[in-house]
Amino acid sequence: MFMVRCLVDNNTLDAARFRTEHGVSFAIETPTGQLLFDTGQSGDVLVHNATQLGLDLCQMDALVLSHAHYDHTGGLEVFLQKSRLGLPLYAHPDLFRERYAIKDGQTRSIGLQMVQSDLTKHTTLNLSAEPAQVLPGVWITGEITSRTEFEGRSSHHYIQAGNGWQPDPYRDDVALVLETPSGLIVVCGCCHAGLLNTLMHVQHIFGKKIIAIVGGTHLANLDVNTWEHTITILRAISAWDMPYLFLNHCTGERALETLSQAFGKKVKPCPAGTVLRFD
Numbered sequence: 001m002f003m004v005r006c007l008v009d010n011n012t013l014d015a016a017r018f019r020t021e022h023g024v025s026f027a028i029e030t031p032t033g034q035l036l037f038d039t040g041q042s043g044d045v046l047v048h049n050a051t052q053l054g055l056d057l058c059q060m061d062a063l064v065l066s067h068a069h070y071d072h073t074g075g076l077e078v079f080l081q082k083s084r085l086g087l088p089l090y091a092h093p094d095l096f097r098e099r100y101a102i103k104d105g106q107t108r109s110i111g112l113q114m115v116q117s118d119l120t121k122h123t124t125l126n127l128s129a130e131p132a133q134v135l136p137g138v139w140i141t142g143e144i145t146s147r148t149e150f151e152g153r154s155s156h157h158y159i160q161a162g163n164g165w166q167p168d169p170y171r172d173d174v175a176l177v178l179e180t181p182s183g184l185i186v187v188c189g190c191c192h193a194g195l196l197n198t199l200m201h202v203q204h205i206f207g208k209k210i211i212a213i214v215g216g217t218h219l220a221n222l223d224v225n226t227w228e229h230t231i232t233i234l235r236a237i238s239a240w241d242m243p244y245l246f247l248n249h250c251t252g253e254r255a256l257e258t259l260s261q262a263f264g265k266k267v268k269p270c271p272a273g274t275v276l277r278f279d
């Protein structure tokens, strides 16, 4: 059995037990080991919610980072204080590029705060743009190379280019794939590479049925005219068997409503404290 536990999200299943923050982290348990996917923003919420779920972060066999943004990597230092020395860390090589948000005339650094040399003291870095196996049955997608669809971007995210700025191409944005006996589960951080692009990439690499999509899908900025296209492509990708959508973080309330109207009970929120089991 594969178990996916949501440790950090903007919302919670139970406000008396779990804390919230803008960010994401999932603990993935498999028949052969367990790993952490992203660390949330502060580290405090990660540790608190893990404790509430009876999860020992020291026991993680690997760490995967979906992309550099602070709300996915800000808890890294706190987590590494708990994890074992030399822990395998998987990410895209572009993780260390500086990232910025430029909004209302303000420029803010929003990328990874730890430098590579500090990370290599604590972890065994596995940086690759290619798909890689993290644990048996658990894969990092590698770079989402084909970006024909438009979802996932924010108009205020930039990287430095020469003396100026260019929109962040989010080359570092990757997802996780769990190979269960029933089919594939795709776990996303922010999905800046685009949900449809990510799903098409996964189908191209693995050639198997996707039974569930979990995590942040950054669909909040989609306008009414583009939703029809997104839903049509989602249906086409999924053929006759629509995957479950357990969505959270940057997906957006309006996106959840729109997807629920299209796919009914297949769409569910995934706040902190959620435990999903897949046979």
Ligand SMILES: [Fe+2]
Binding pocket: 023, 024, 069, 071, 072, 189, 190, 216, 249, 250
């Ligand atoms: Fe995010």
Ligand SMILES: [Fe+2]
Binding pocket: 067, 069, 190, 192
């Ligand atoms: Fe992000």
